[in-house]
Amino acid sequence: MADYRVPLKDMSFLLYDVFKTEALWQKLPKLAEHVDRETADAILQECAKIAEQEIAPIARQGDETGVSFDDGVVSTAPGYQQAFNTYAEGGWTALGGDPEYGGMGMPKMITSLHEEMLCSADISFSLYPGLTAGAGLSLAKHGSEALKEKYLTRMYAGEWAASMCLTEAHAGSDLGIIRTKAVPQEDGSYRITGNKIFITGGEHDLTENIVHLVLAKLPDAPAGPRGISLFLVPKIKADDDGNLGEANGVSCGSIEHKMGIHASATCVMNFDDAEGYLIGDINKGLACMFTMMNFERIGVGIQGIGAAVRSYQNALEYAKDRIQGRSATGAINSDKEADSIMVHGDVRRMLMNMKALNEGSRALSTYIAMQLDIATYGEGEAQQKGENLAALMTPLAKAFFTDLGFESTVHGQQIFGGHGYIREWGQEQLVRDARIAQIYEGTNGIQAMDLLARKVAGSNGKLMQIFLEEVQAYIQETSDDKMSEFITPLTSAVADLAELTQYLLDKAGQDANELGSSANDYLHVFGYTAMAYTWARMAQEALNKIDSGDDFYQSKLHTARYYFARILPRRVSLIATAKSGSQPLFALDEELF
Template structure:
């Protein structure tokens, strides 16, 4: 496996040349105090060094060793404790955390780049701080001041870790039927009992305490999702002076034996009259948890991107060195018995597909992160509302499209290696196994597609979609003739998406099955079109770039490849959407 190198040049290109985020930060007092171009460059540089030098070298051996469970305790692979300590000491767990509780206060657009680097280095390692950061968001947004003051500083410092405990053996995605119960115990305390499964980081040896955010129902809870409350349940109780007290009624019953992410502990967690504290209002727990889940969904999308980036770096290094056959036009490496495989058209197709998806995905995740920052920090109410609507629309796309393409990209990387891609010591098959979970957790990609079409497009009567489409049309109208080779196919793609959206809105009125029937393919058409918009913006910035001509030439060439070879996928996907729901219901159940 090639050594991982953080793609800092591309990150700075997006932040400074494509999106000009320093200007955005300057308009937001809360960010202007902590974020400027020089500070962010230093932050990303240090994160890149830590990811490449301190985390990435552990990934292969950690996958082989995995986590170990014995008598309720979980031991992480060799090297993880020290690596996590260094990571925490650098303040990286709290990189986006609230400064008043010890966080670094960086905008999401910065923490998104840090997340990518850490997850490229080791997706399994990156899950531990990711869950903690998400727990902090929910606590900061919904908990009372006493809970914030007690728990956030330790969580941001990485001394304690966080987890979220949602699903149960019988429930899956249908959280409305959970059985975990919370009983009032006086003095603001509750007794929580139940079993949760698939809990990432539910038990481990990286921190001295683990803070679980647990969905449960109170005795008088209404039926269904409206009866869910959220509780903070620590592994060890916390004394009034902040020190650790007795072990709480929380235990790990086992860890899952998984396809991938072997170094991440995926736990069955048992709560037996565990002491907990209400976060937010009674029966409003699902809404509070979504504060965490929506950030995590972008984070999961970034995991797909991160895996694809690592796969590409491995594949391009291998393709430049591996000798096999001669180039179609005649020998290139005439002094060698064969040419490097990068000369072959199919290898170039796979490498360029990976490169285009990775760089397009990085632009998309950065764009969504910008909207999150605007929604959170802008002083202008209209700007906040506009950003909130874009976040609502784009979050399911970020989670599902980035991870679907993450799997495709890692498989391409594996294929470049040929037979060696199937052998464990080369590392490519690990990336395929690891990234596969990203399409499943935090709401499967099918659920994300239903959310996009059902709630965000149809549910808003097309209004949320129109916000995004209007922005793209404005860009096209003002881009000028120099960008025509990109804006003309972008306009055609957006015409197609406009028409497809209108078709879905109309079809949903006639038959409720049409939403689910159209959703996955619609999401992909949306994703490819959104990438086309961002590739056009990157091409525009590259046309105006000065110095570093090789970088800009590469960017323009990759943009041309995207428009010529990848964007046309929208046509077959659109045809599938318009085929409607009838083909899905031609067979009776017994005929399957």
């Protein structure tokens, strides 16, 4: 496997050239006091060093060894403890945290790039600090002052980790039927009893304590999701000064043996009359947990990007070195017995697909992160627009990036040929690790329904209209003739998306199955169109700097052309299938399957 190299130049290009973050941060005073270009560059450069030098080297061994379970004790793979300590000592566990409790307060546009580095280096490792960061976000927004002082400060310091405990054996996506109970006590605490499965980082040896955010129901709670409350349940109890005391009623019953992410502990967690503390209001736990879940869904999307980037780097190095056959136009390296497989059209197709989708995904992810920053730190109409776009695009980020990420890991494996299928080269690990990202944190089918049924149809198309109007305004103000090769297809794509949106909204009133039947296709039409918007913006900036002589801008411009010529047309067939309706899916009686 090739050594991982963080694409810092592309990240800087997005931040400062495409999305003009220096000007943006100055417009957001709450951010400006914490971040500027010098700070951001230093953070990205130092994080790159840790990702490349500390985390990436342990990924292969982590996959081979995995985590171990012995009578309730979970041990992480060799090298993980040392890497986590280095990571925590560097302050990275506090990167996006609230400064009032020891966090660094960095914007999502920075932390999302940081997350990509971790995921490219090792998805399994990234999950431990990633879950803690998500739990910290929920606790910071909804927790009491006492809970934040006691727990948040130590989570940011990397002394304590966290997990998210939602799923039960009988209740996967349908959280309304969970059975975990919370019984109120006279001292204001609650006694939590129940079992949770598929809990990432539920038990491990990286930190001295683990803070579990647990969904449970009070005895008199309303039925369904309206009766869910959220509780903080520590593995080990602590006094008001944070000194650890006796063990709580929390234990790990077993760990899962999985297809991938072997070095991430996926646990069955038992809560036996464990002491817990309410976060937020009674029966409002789902809203509190969604603060964390939406963070994690975007983070899972970035896992797809991270795996795809690593796959591309591996495959590109292999393709340049591997000699097989001759170019169709004649021998390129006549002094060798064969040319490198870079001369073959199909190999180039896969490499260019990966390159265009990876760089487009990074750009679109950064755009979504920008909306989150505006939603968090902005004011007035700008803040509301950011909030609406972030809500619209969260399911897109999770599903689209992970679908494309898995596609790119498979492309990388294909370029390796038979070597991609055996463990020695490490490429098959990326395929296995990337696969879970399409499943957990809400399957991609659920994300598609969230987008089309809840966000688009639920707003009667208004949320999508906000996005469409922004792109249409960009098209109108981009009059340079040199941009016509990008603006013309972007204009068509936006018009098609607007027409498809209205078509499906109209059809939904006639057929209850319409939205569910077309949701996946619709999400991908939206994704390719949104990515075309970010590719047009990247092409525009590359054109502005093309005379600098820097090959980076030449590469960017050619990749943009490839995207518009070979990838954006995918949406045409997706539109046709989305419009085919529910009849082809529901015409076959169940017993005939």
